[in-house]
Amino acid sequence: MAKLIELVGISKSYDGEKVIDSMNLYIRDKEFITLLGPSGCGKTTTLRIIGGFETADEGKLYFDGVEISDVPAHKRQVNTVFQKYALFPHLNVYENIAFPLRLKKVKENEIRERVTEMLKMVALVGFENKSVSTLSGGQQQRVAIARALISHPRVLLLDEPLGALDLKLRKDMQVELKNIQQAIGITFVYVTHDQEEALSMSDTVVVMADGEIQQIGTPTDIYNEPKNAFVADFIGESNIVDGVMLADKKVRFASHTFDCVDGGYAKNEAVDVVVRPEDIDVVSPEAGMLTGLVTSVTFKGVHYEIIVDIKGFKWMIQSTDYVAPEATIGIYIEPDAIHIMKKSKYSGMFGDYSSFSDEIDQLSDADTAEEF
Amino acid sequence: MKNKKSLLHSISAAPHIFWAVLFIVVPLIIVIFYAFTVQNPDGSYTFSFSNIASLPDYISIFGLSLELSVIATAVCLVVGYPLAYIMARSKPKTQKILVMLLMLPMWTNLLIRTYSLMAILDNNGILNQLLGTSFQIVGTKGAVIFGMVYDFLPYMVLPIYTCLSKIDKYMWEAAADLGCDTPKTLVKVILPLSRSGIISGVTMVLVPSIRTFSISQKLGGGTFELIGDTIERQFVTGALNVGAAISLVMMVLILISLTIMNKFGDSEDGGIIV
Incomplete structure (x- = not known):
């Protein structure tokens, strides 16, 4: 065209x-x-x-x-x-x-x-x-x-x-x-x-x-394939964490080394890692790559929205299975669910759900609706 | 709407109703009474149509009043619309200053303004002295029309300005978007949208100019008699009944023309209610 x-x-x-x-x-x-x-x-x-x-x-x-x-x-x-x-x-x-x-x-x-x-x-x-x-x-x-x-x-x-x-x-x-x-x-x-x-x-x-x-x-x-933290956060929900590329298809974040599908970064380059909440599987603590404490569970109709505290970073998980608040769970992430992005000026500004609230989201929505 | 009005409502409305009855309804009744009676030598009044029957004598005067005030209104519209447009399109700060400038003369008494106009336009007035000529201006129709325009122009500009400034900027953009250049936008969109302002302006200029007597007396140099002058003369010379009859007919005519004009106005907004 x-x-x-x-x-x-x-x-x-x-x-x-x-x-x-x-x-x-x-x-x-x-x-x-x-x-x-x-x-x-x-x-x-x-x-x-x-x-x-x-x-x-x-x-x-x-x-x-x-x-x-x-x-x-x-x-x-x-x-x-x-x-x-x-x-x-x-x-x-x-x-x-x-x-x-x-x-x-x-x-x-x-x-x-x-x-x-x-x-x-x-x-x-x-x-x-x-x-x-x-x-x-x-x-x-x-x-x-x-x-x-x-x-x-x-x-x-x-x-x-x-x-x-x-x-x-x-x-x-x-x-x-x-x-x-x-x-x-x-x-x-x-x-x-x-x-x-x-x-x-x-x-x-x-x-x-x-x-x-x-x-x-x-x-x-x-x-x-969001290009930076801003896009990842603005489009849909995203967990965005700091990571380090150990080698092609090897990324380390949250004190654990993961297999991923992205490459082409320098050795030990600091990157932003995006994991969509719907791509995270909830497993037993023993089977999990990471373990954390469930801090809140909200029923959303199609799925539950689970906030998990993993070493001080709050992750969002969307799961159709119920887990109890205060429970310790393990999480499992497939290699192709991990998306690596270069660091940008938006790094660190988005992707942590510790201050997450639906209400604030809606308030900012109402704000943007005023614009013309 | 609640049918039952609260006591507070009635009490707070009372002064206004009293005012309206005392100063609007009662005088109106008195005018109607005088218009349909003649005074007998013994001071009593009898019902009569003779005042109304004498009105055709004044038709030519009425015609002249109508002619001058219509011309004055037309001039006000032609001069006032562009002015209102410029005001409405300028920056908010400039708009405030322009409205202020427009209102400023209205704070001076109309009679004083007319007198000063006389001093300027007189045969030996400031204008003729400046030009070194001695044109006769005062005493011509033109002078009377000029006086009307000068005195009543703000009443044309303000309602049109108000109306124009309320038009959404998106109207301009939509017109441009759909293929209008600026003149076409004005004719096809802005002019129709400011109709109610034009109607208010025309009404507010036409009515006072048709009934004026001070302007024609001062600037007409005594050569013109407009219907306002006639009414004034009747009252001054004590012919209350004929004066009342002319006033009454004038009121009815104005009422009819306002009703017709409002028919052309927007039903939703603007315009002035009769």
Whole structure:
């Protein structure tokens, strides 16, 4: 697939604070790409630069091989679904969707045809004459999508479009958006702070933090082969411990030497070791590679979330078998469950569950939902 | 909504109701009473339509009032909208200063402002002295319209500014995103969205300019009689009944036109309630 959009050395500052730091990224034609990151990581700014609502301080933006850094928003073959929908309150559903066509002076019967087609696609037939202010959030969202797609853009930009919807509706819309993207076969650039949303919808995920790209890859790559502690922690749950590479496929952490599948590090190089909680097996203390004391057990429906204290480091284990709190258990880790990462500036900041709390997690989620 | 109002509610509403009855309802009844009666020589009043019947004599005066105030309102709109737009688009700090500057003249008495305008525009006034000419400005329709515009412009700018500043920045971006350049954004999106502000502004300028008498007296140089002047003259000369009749008809006309204008306004927000 050909490169459709390319960002070369893009930087942007607000009031002297760097939001995006010399970013390079290309977006292929017809792909579903997601910019994922916490609040303030620069993902929305990146999207706004592509949309033409912000101008980069440095760097160049190419569209289909042509530089468009200074092309105004209304001349770009890109349309946007805004976080707050931004429907025109003075127009009804039909006129909102027809708006871009009316600007282009498209013939009345063609407008009718295309609007009807769009209404069918977003399942809003019969809503033509309704005022947009009477619609629910999900319906407004659909109108916004229809309005953005009616002029057949090459790229659709979506800025946390599902942020304001409730969980059930969000799941439905995720599936629907993916279906629409595949049906019309154009590029979707999606911005979200919700890692689950990113993993389930995207062809490519771009993980961002502090105005820099941390990792680009398919959802499976990002999850299985995180590049640094930030990515490992942000995508899913991770135990991240300090380790030392003794040799290729030999790593020592938690005072035990493990077999692993990674290599190519210097002898005795300090590394970050990631073990996903679902990849840890609970065994009897005698059979365990490591032993520890269970400090808390939480029932999560599908599995139990077990926090184990192993030599002062709190590990998280997800297991379908119940273990009693205060019990001493052994744990067993398969070689291919161990993922080795180079040390980064995020080392030591994440991956220990000693201060872990669901509540804090949710608080920070609510925080990021405020961002736009 | 609770049907039963608490005692506290009734007590706290009482002063307002008393005020409204004493200063709005009672005077209105008095106006209606005078409008439909004539005073007999012995001081008693009898019911009569003669005041209303005499009104066609004033049609030309009313027409002139309407003409001047409509022109003044149109000028206010043409001058005021861009000003309101510039204000709404400037930085928050600048906005505060601009609103302040706009409000400042309103703190000075309208009569005093009109007098100073007279001093500037007079045949031997400051303007003519500066130019070394002796144009006649005071006494022309233009001077009266200028006076109206000068006095009532803030009432046009403020509601439009309020309305424009409430428009979400995403509206601009959405319009641009869908293919509007700046002029098209203004015409297709911003103008329709500021309709309620325009209607409020037009109302707030048209109504006071149609009933004004001080401006026409001072700047009209005695050559113009507007409907406000007529009403004033009736009351000053003691012809209370005819004055009341004209006032009443004016009120009814304003009420009708406001109702029509509000029909064009947004039903949800803005506009002023009749």
